[in-house]
Amino acid sequence: MTDVLALANVESSYGPIRAIRGVSLTVKKGQIATVLGSNGAGKTTILKTISGILDPTKGTVTFKGEDITAKDPALIVQRGLSHVPEGREVFPLLSVHDNLLMGAYTRKDRDGVARDIETVYGYFPILRERAKQDAGLLSGGQQQMLAISRALMAAPEVMLLDEPSLGLSPRLTREIFEIVIRINRERGTTLLLVEQNANMALNVADHGYVLENGRIVMEDSCERLREKDDIKEFYLGMKESGVRGERRWKKKKTWR
Template identity: 60%
Template sequence: MSALLDVRNVETFYGPIMAIAGVSLAIEEGDIVTVLGANGAGKTTLLKTISGAIDCRKGQVIFAGEEVQNRDPDAVAAKGIGHVPEGREVFPFLTVEENLKLGAWGRRDADEVARDLEAVHTYFPELKRKAADMAGYLSGGQQQMLAVGRAFMGRPRLMILDEPSLGLSPILTRTIFDVIRRINAEQGVTVLLVEQNAAAALNVANHGFIMEVGRVVMDAPTRELLRSDDIREFYLGQSDAGIRGEKRWKKRKTWR
């Protein structure tokens, strides 16, 4: 069975600088997959390349059997990829309800759109209470709920999320990750998640990729990643190696 998303040997540049170098990964339909890595590893660039926000210079992004690399973001979204960007990027001068309905801009199934809006209100009751409020006046946590809800309104087969817990309290982080899990289980939406909160990401995902300096250096089910000494030490902090361990990490060129 072919993967829902198949990224093959993708290279993406910012001017002369290569941001991701020969990245390949495959995601099966129904999975929750996480990509972990230090700042600057190329995670956000990877997501933007998949969603069409950035063109790649080489390689293929194949979604549901069709090449989508270097297409306009609206065309990629219409194929069934919903992108929740880092920083939320809600429309501040539109209401919460207007933001959500914009997520369904390309749909013509009005009854299903109404049902999906009700589903968003079930996942995030606060958005229903704030429906008439301007999005710019929401708290950071409420804006993140809105960004997730807006992507869901496009009825995606694949939802990609960039740092959904950024700047959120532990309680709101649990809320967001619980909804991600529910959307996957109840709606059948496949999820690709970039997240600095490695513990939360590995807890919700069933497979993970580790990126380092624009390359994928590890690819395994999360149960295997959680058994890795490197992952436990450098992502989960389950070590007393302290500064010595961090220096060792910076020098390491390959995984043990």
């Protein structure tokens, strides 16, 4: 598989605060990759930097072999990369149907847009039922479905997903991730997933990166990451018992 998305030594800041430091990662075509990390580690900053919302202070972002570093977000969407932001950010005063059309605003193929609307209604039938309803009146889970569907309406080759399970029940989280897997398998869409639910992320993704204090500290296939003691302890809740485990939990994490 070829690399479709790559970051090379990328740094991004919010004012004087460096949020990510020297981040390098690659995502292969057709793959689901995930970035794990605690709150404030810099996961969302990585996605914002890729999609052009935040300009990096250093490094390069490459998409399909083209340097898209600090390009206009609309241009990046036209190139085939969509971003589902944390917190959904649907257009609350627009209907569900109009939100979907907003996702397709860069497209000129009306027939293709109509087909893709039917496709996303197939993924999330509740959206068909609520098509004329204002998006702001949807439940949190339905808004997440709409946010994913709106991103799909741009017909992306790569989709960035930021915390899709945030605030959702376990049942809804499973439903969302089942559709994420279908999107990857049926449409061939490459996915870069940021997710605090490490167990779910490692189960659906192919390759994973662990981010701590803005730096990548570990990467491997998700199958191998699940077996690493540090991942089990700090991300999957499988802490060691007894005094030794308590002592290790309080210490600064040392990655093997």
